[in-house]
Amino acid sequence: MKKNTNARTLWLLFKTMFVLSSCTFGGGFVIVSLMKKKFVDELQWLDEDEMLDITAITQSSPGPLPVNASVIIGYRMAGIVGSIIAVFGTILPPMIIISLISLCYEEFRTNTIVATALQVTRAGVAAVIVDVTLNLAGNIIKMKNVFYISLMIVCFIAVVIFKISAMLIILFCLFIGILTAVLSYRKELS
Numbered sequence: 001m002k003k004n005t006n007a008r009t010l011w012l013l014f015k016t017m018f019v020l021s022s023c024t025f026g027g028g029f030v031i032v033s034l035m036k037k038k039f040v041d042e043l044q045w046l047d048e049d050e051m052l053d054i055t056a057i058t059q060s061s062p063g064p065l066p067v068n069a070s071v072i073i074g075y076r077m078a079g080i081v082g083s084i085i086a087v088f089g090t091i092l093p094p095m096i097i098i099s100l101i102s103l104c105y106e107e108f109r110t111n112t113i114v115a116t117a118l119q120v121t122r123a124g125v126a127a128v129i130v131d132v133t134l135n136l137a138g139n140i141i142k143m144k145n146v147f148y149i150s151l152m153i154v155c156f157i158a159v160v161i162f163k164i165s166a167m168l169i170i171l172f173c174l175f176i177g178i179l180t181a182v183l184s185y186r187k188e189l190s
Helices: 005-022 029-044 048-060 066-101 105-110 111-140 145-160 168-190
Strands: none
Touching: 005 029, 005 066, 005 145, 029 066, 029 111, 048 066, 048 111, 048 168, 066 105, 111 145, 145 168
16 A cells, blocks of 8 residues: 555544544553544544554554554554654643643542542443453454464463463464464465
8 A cells, every 4th residue: 555645644644643542541452442443444544454453563562552553553554754643643642631630630639520530431441441352352253263263262261260461461372373374374385
């Protein structure tokens, strides 16, 4: 796909990342669902598989998921300039919000209305995370690949029952993914 660096695309990229980042409470998993709705369903800049790949890459890369995703999506749409614009749109809202909160920290810390609002926000975040999890699991199931479905179930059991670190699960799945890709590549060559 040819990179589109016209001003309209760059502005839409910045504005979209700014709005998504402004409306995201609760960390990376929340923004995944919003990005999917915006970039796959609405703008059709990405397809479902690309969004799953971006989610996997950003989860296994160091740094905040929204910033990692904005680098990839920005580059995908408009090259290096797109990455810079998307990252700036992603990091600007939290910087503004944290700066404003730091000015009034004592008032926020003791205010019961703010504390209640944050509790309610946590409930909403939990619902969005469940939605993302179900969507990602549904996409795996739709592939009808027994290996992937089994791997998903084994990883779930490993984390929930055996309390294995999510980082180890991600590294294990990365290893399995690389191994699968190498074996698939070798099979194509023969």
